[in-house]
Amino acid sequence: MQPKYINKINMLCFSFAGGNKYSFQKIAKNIDNFIVLDYPGRGMRMKENIIIDIDLLIEDLLPKIKKEIIVTEDYIIYGHSMGALIGYLICQKIEELGLKKPQKLVVSGKKSPSIGREVKIAHLPDEEFWEEVIKLGGIPVELQNHPELIEFYIPILKADFTAIENYQYVKKVKLTIPIDVFYGSEEATEEEMQDWKDETTAEVTLTKMEGNHFFIYRHIDFFRNLFKKSFKNYNECKDLILKDSI
Secondary structure (H helix, E strand, C coil): CCCCCEEEEEEEEECCCCCCCCCCCCCCCCCCCEEECCCCCCHHHCCCCCCCCHHHHHHHHHHHHHHHHHCEEEEEEEEECHHHHHHHHHHHHHHHHCCCCCCCEEEECCCCCCCCCCCCCCCCCHHHHHHHHHHHCCCCHHHCCCHHHHHHHHHHHHHHHHHHHHCCCCCCCCECCCEEEEEECCCCCHHHHHHHHHCECCCEEEEEECCCCCHHHHCHHHHHHHHHHHCCCHHHHHHHHHHHCC
């Protein structure tokens, strides 16, 4: 039996380290076709074993991506931080396999895949590791010293940071997919983000926004409007990016 075809554009999303399908809940409000794919060991896949290798994680996610793109007219891939790396690697696999390509790849909070993490923290003792995670932002102050939260999230976060920090960049054929890159003014400079332009033969747009690594939560309305417009008109979407960049 053939899957039912849906005549609409979906946004297939990947969360940051420690995230799950609810990580973009505020941004995705009232966007029905905003689909976050959970990694093993969290969210709807809580009972599954956590994967600490990026390549194995891509293998795990690819069949789920294939199912989504078969039943949709068109789609966009979006990821923040770790999710940006995963989105990029998924796009590589899609092009290698000759699958239907996304309309574009949208990444935020991530330097080019060719640039490894300068400071590695996955090996640190739990207390020091948690302190480094807090410095990145994204964890509400009222929860930063919550024992149950710390106990629950540290194994997941350490697994994700291990996967990120052990990732070895391999130069492959460039993508042919446009890439929209967003980054926080406190986390990187424009010069540090330029290498994204070496990852595709298509257009790359770099947009700096006020904030730290989790600047997306300071610009919820912007990203919600951006993603809504992405489903309708790509040129209108580009105008919105140029208007709100700093």
